[in-house]
Amino acid sequence: MAARHEEIAEELRQAIDRGEYPVGGTLPTESELAARYEVSRGTVRQAVAALTSEGRIGSRQGARRVVLGNRRSQSFAELRSFAQWAHAMGRVATGHVIEQHRRAATEEDAERLLITPGDAVLQVLRLRGLDGEPVLVERNVYPLWMAEAVERIPVDTESVVQALYQDIGIIFAYGEHIIDAVAAGTQDADLLGIRRGGPLLRIRRVTTTHAGRPIEWSDDRYRSGTVSFAIANSIGSNQLVRHAG
Known part of the structure; x- marks a missing residue:
């Protein structure tokens, strides 16, 4: 028989999956949950800790817990968060910053980040792993107002999304994605341990x-x-748009 905190965690998972607590929304307080389920706040904390470890909710000291994703469908949060997806599949995610530096924004940076060409941005190259194997190369560009928070993140952090939420309360709420295939260049091939020219699935996004x-x-x-x-x-609801190569 499942422990009471496990039963509560599963009920909360199902509520999140049904959309009762949407991505970006908050869970009830510990006191409210304790009263609803007629248990102690300690039992509620155990249930909430399970959801936090799965990447479903974010946890900040003194703040309401924010819903980061569900399992009913591939939500935006799950699509963009590698660590969250890995946890949901029972896998181990890793990350390591290869290099990061500030530079002047290009025309492309300016268009995507709604800034002026030449403004300072932070560029980060990160290698992601799954169960010890390299699977993903991330190239992120952040506007200057995000730079200091990103630079404070440990180079081997598992979840950048969670780290930024805990540090400055940032929620990655919306995104646009373009998915295509590209051939691996020299740097990608070396980092991922594949041959140069091998196929890669590319996802370009703005959050x-x-x-x-x-x-x-x-x-x-x-x-x-x-x-x-x-x-x-x-x-009735079609967010899939084809783009020519």
């Missing part, structure tokens, strides 16, 4: 706050055979 302020733009490249994406759509 913003709830208010629409750009947080980052990124070029992510996955090693072939390591991940796939499913997109659900209907006649």
Whole structure:
């Protein structure tokens, strides 16, 4: 028989999956949950800790816990968060910053981040692993207002999304993604341990706050055979748009 905190954690998972607590929304307080389930706050903390470890919710000292993703569908938060996806699959995610530096924004940076060409930005090259194997090369560009917070993140942090939420309360609320295939260049091939010219799945994205302020733009490249994406759509709600190469 499952322990009470495990039962509560599962009920909360199902509530998140049903959309009762949407991504970006908050859970009830510990006191409210304790009263609802007629248990101690300690039992509630155990249930919430399980959801936090799975990457479903974010935890900040003294703040309401924010929902970061669900398992019912491939939400935006799950699509962009490698660590969260890995946890949901029962896998171990790793990350390591290869290099990062500030530079002047290019025309492309300016267009995606809504800044002026030449403004300072922070560029980060990060290698991601899954169960000890390198699977993803991330190239992120952040506007100057995000730079100091990103630079404070340890180079081997598992989840950048969680780290930024805990540090400055940033929620990655919206995103636009373009998915295509590219051939591996020399740097990608060396980092991922594949041959130069091998196929990579590329996802280019721009993420913003709830208010629409750009947080980052990124070029992510996955090693072939390591991940796939499913997109659900209907006649009433279709967010899938084809782009010519």
